[in-house]
Amino acid sequence: MRNLKKKRRIQVIMVAVLTLLVSTALIGYAMRDGINFFRSPSQVMEEPPGPGETFRIGGLVEEGSIVRGQGDTVRFSVTDGGASVPVTFKGVLPDLFAENQGMVGTGRYVNGVFEASEILAKHDETYMPKEVMDALKEQGVYKEPDA
Template identity: 65%
Template sequence: MKNIKKKRRIQIVAVAVVALTLSTALIGYAMRDGINFFRAPSDIIAAPPSPTEVFRLGGLVAPGTLVRGDGYEVRFVVTDGAADVPVVFAGVLPDLFSEGEGMVGMGRLEDGVFRATEILAKHDETYMPKEVADALERAGHWKPEDGARALQDALNTGG
């Protein structure tokens, strides 16, 4: 009788391990397209991603670079103060999107141009996405206590 209980316990543990492994694999497979890595312009210049990789690009819209094309196409440059990446987006921009302000876009890098499928803009004048602020701080152009306005002023004056 004791031997049967021991076998049953081992079977239950084995089935639980298999079920846990299978569920972890299924969750990972389901999330493979939902995981998008953030990159700053400096990161993209240092190590360009493959043309098939979808990722998020964040930084400030460089002043004087916003050009509206035919239809809904918009071109601009995103900067972190150390590097610039040209962006092309076909769609409707958020209401708060403007030059010198923070943005995060999702898309792919093709021939040195970031082709955005989605653009997000900051939602008030003091907000800066954490990833963008971290990237700007690494580039030496952002101190959290300075606020977004000081950074914008520095970029507008070229310093």
């Protein structure tokens, strides 16, 4: 009787461990495309990511770089003061998207151009994403907003 209880307890523990391992593997598999790391333009130029890697890039839209192409294709450059990365985006830009304003884009870096699938612009005069602010401070370009 005592041996049967011990055997049953070991079976329950093994099933629990197996269930935990399977659920952890499934969560990791589901999140593999959902995790997008942030990179500044300087980091992208120093160590270019692979063409299949989706990531976020942020900085300031470089002055004089916005070029509207045919249809809804837009080309511009994003900078953090240390480096500049050309960006292409096909779609409708946010209303607050403008030169010398903060932005964050999600996409892939292919053949020296960041192909954005999503562009986010700052939502008011004082907001800037923390990652963008940190990258600009690192380059010595960040200016505190006027109060």
